[in-house]
Amino acid sequence: MARLNGKVAVITGAGSGLGRQAAQMFAAEGAKVVVMDILGDRAEGTVKLVTEQGGExxxxxxxxxxxxxxARTVDTAVRRFGKLDIMWANAGIVSRGGVPSVLGGEQLAFEDFPLEDWNNVLAVNLTGSFLCAKHAVPALRANGGGVILMTSSASSFVAYHSIAPYSATKAGINGMVRALSLDLGKYGIRVNAIAPTHGMSPNFLMEQGAPVVGQSYEEVQGAWDPSVSPIPLKLDRPPSLTDNANAALFLVSDEAAYISGLTLPTTDGGTLARVAMQFPEDMASHPSG
Structure with a gap:
């Protein structure tokens, strides 16, 4: 039997990247999916992919x-499909500075970070997740329970250069997940998060409205050579969006019925197991550090 047979799921930020991949996966597993995105054409593109594979x-x-x-998105799920079982607050943006610089973005010192940009990152990543949870709860309670999933990040556990605002919002998600799991468990509502490390979409770092890539950072870099990858786990293929979507699928399925309050690092490959200092073996494999 399909793992999400008869379930109704809302996925935010599902017009591209992990959200699009998960929408297709959830539908293939029997769920009816509400694809929410700030860009309507992207959302329609995901719906087209789902319906082409026989999903709804x-x-x-x-x-x-x-x-x-x-609120309108949750109402759409209930009116169109009769209920809500899964709310995945997946939409997010990265703060200006550090990580975007790898694609030629603007490098900002922390002391120059605009308050407007801080407020924007906070609004999308943390307040947006709060609003998704808030408006999902009444529908989930009416349904006798369900699942709230949020997308955190490895940067909520370890430091990434020059994206302190982003890291702060993702650490906030981890705290919200723990708190809500305590508060909402009495309604049969589970609350968890995934924290991707690798296998995420380059669209995350591109301008809004850029063409949907549909692959991970590692996949678009060309021929995969695990010997030069910084990931401790050496496999014969790069990490993918599907690897992260698989973990999300598990957490929203009944297979995870007694898992709540967890932020699960996904597609990690042992990366977060490292100590901060580098050893000669690391330097030999990665001379650039």
Whole structure:
């Protein structure tokens, strides 16, 4: 039997990247999916992929920072499909500075970080997740329980250069997951998060509206050579969006019925197991550090 047979799921930020991949996967596992994205054409593109594979989905153009939009998305799920079982607050943005610089973005010193940009990162990543949870709860309670999933990040556990605002919001998600799992468990609602390390989409770092890549950072870099990868686990293929979506699928399925309050590092490959200092073996494999 399909793992999400008869379930209804809302996935935010599902117009590209992990959200798009998961929408297709969830639908293939029997779920009816509400594809929410701030870009309506991207959301429609995901719905088209789902329906082409025989699944059922509907798109909603909405902004997770706008409470009325989030409420409308949940209402769409209930009106169209009769209930809500899964709310995945997946939409997120990265702060300007560090990581985007690898694609030629602007490098900012922390002391120059604009307050407006801080507020924007906070609104999308943390407030947006809060609003998704808030408006999902009544529908989940009416359904006798369900699942809230959030997308955190490895940067909530370890430091990444020059993205302190982003890291702060993702660490906030981890705290919210723990708190909500305690508060909402009495309603049969589980709350968890995934924290991807590798296998994420380059669209995350691109300008809004850029073409959907549909592959991970590692996949678009060309021929895979595990010997030069910084990932301790050496496999004969690069990490993919599917690897992260698989972990999400497990957490929203009944197989994880007694898992709540967890932030699970996904597609990690042992990366977070490292100590901070580098040993000669590391330097020999990765001379650039």
């Amino acid at each position: 989905a509907v798109s909603v153009e909405a902004d997770t920072t706008v409470e009325a939009d989030v």
